[in-house]
Amino acid sequence: MTKIRWGILSTAKIAREKVIPAMQRGKYSAVTAIASRNAEQAAETAKRLNIPTVYGSYEELLTDANIDAVYIPLPNHLHVEWAIKCIEAGKHVLCEKPIGLSSAEAIKLQQAAAKKPELKVMEAFMYRFHPQWELAKELVDDKRIGPLKTIHSFFSYYNADPNNIRNQKHLGGGGMMDIGCYCISLARFLFNSEPLRVLGHVTIDPVLQTDTMASGILEFSTGTATFTCSTQLMPYQRVQILGTEGRIEIEIPFNAPPNQPVKLVVYEKNGDEEMTFEPVDQYTLQGDLFSQAILNNTPVPTPLEDAINNMKVIEAIFASAKS
Incomplete structure (x- = not known):
């Protein structure tokens, strides 16, 4: 092969x-x-x-x-x-x-x-290739939870080491670049569109000069997405996806472990359904x-236009926070 x-x-x-x-x-x-x-x-x-x-x-x-x-x-x-x-x-x-x-x-x-x-x-952005996200996208597109109305995501860890690359501003450090970008990416991925407006609040560490906590509201044409990310909070991650008729919760949305099962739960009026995914490595x-896109000369799963648009939203969050 x-x-x-x-x-x-x-x-x-x-x-x-x-x-x-x-x-x-x-x-x-x-x-x-x-x-x-x-x-x-x-x-x-x-x-x-x-x-x-x-x-x-x-x-x-x-x-x-x-x-x-x-x-x-x-x-x-x-x-x-x-x-x-x-x-x-x-x-x-x-x-x-x-x-x-x-x-x-x-x-x-x-x-x-x-x-x-x-x-x-x-x-x-490796998370998009995990089966739990492929299913989440399918459930949203099929309106399993009714029309998508709002998403809330949270991603945090604690690292205050000034020598760590994530805390060095001149190297592109800070929470938004490291983990907040996931929260923005998934919202754009599920709504399958770009936000019309954003509102941001960013906390800058007085010593490191990097953003250590950021929260944002993204307004799409059919709903909203909110998020908080932090590099100086207890480690935690979760995503809630809400429609008019149900809710999807992803327990380990971003760094799903390759050696243990993960689960996604769909909450509906007539009962809940827990979906378990066998261990798989998203990397x-x-x-x-x-590699298959190269071998078959087909488009890559996510084009550079997606990366550009994600950066534009990150910049808009920072601009909003400053104003």
């Missing part, structure tokens, strides 16, 4: 612990190379994860003719720069969310990708679906 040969740009924690092992289990993905500016760290990671080829620079990896696609888990401020370099090197690109630091950056990437239409480029699914 043909597999896409993947190169990994950096030894970031999410790559080491989540994405690489998941993609190595894929039907259509093979991780063949990894690069780091620290050659020793790259070699150590490659040995532990059984990756055959190691590079001591990102540039070297991009010149490897045996690599078809590149996964980018670099810090947020480097996403667009290196995604464009990958495109210019003739590589397909799967880039971690958020796609960049601004919608203008994302548009710049879209323009670069348009010059090489044979290449696939996508933002890595494996994401890698395989992207």
Whole structure:
């Protein structure tokens, strides 16, 4: 069976612990190379994860003719720069969310990708590929809970370490870029449209200068979505999806564990239905679906336009909070 040969740009924690092992289990993905500016760290990671080829620079990896696609888990401020370099090197690109630091950056990437239409480029919002979200979308579209009227999502964890990349403003840190982007993405995904107006409230840490708590209201033409995200609260996540005739609750909406079942509950007037999903790795699914788009020369599941629009809403939340 043909597999896409993947190169990994950096030894970031999410790559080491989540994405690489998941993609190595894929039907259509093979991780063949990894690069780091620290050659020793790259070699150590490659040995532990059984990756055959190691590079001591990102540039070297991009010149490897045996690599078809590149996964980018670099810090947020480097996403667009290196995604464009990958495109210019003739590589397909799967880039971690958020796609960049601004919608203008994302548009710049879209323009670069348009010059090489044979290449696939996508933002890595892995949650959308989990079966629980595919079912949630299907239930909403089929009006199982009646017309969709409102969504509430919550996502938080506690991390006040100033040395952590998520708390460094100049690297694109902060709660909205890290986890709030999920809350916005899912609302746009379920309403299948863009918000008409937003209202935002953002708390900025006086020392870190990053947003440590943000809440927003997104007004769509047929309903609303509200959310709160925080990097300095007790870890918690949940999504409530409400229609005129029922409600859907997703218990672990974003980082569903790959080694244990998860559940979605539909609450209706005539009773509740609990739907359990057997363990599955959403990173494996994401890698395989992207690889299949390359192999079959079909559109990627989520186009760059979606990434641009998500960034526009994030910017609008910040603008609202300031005004």
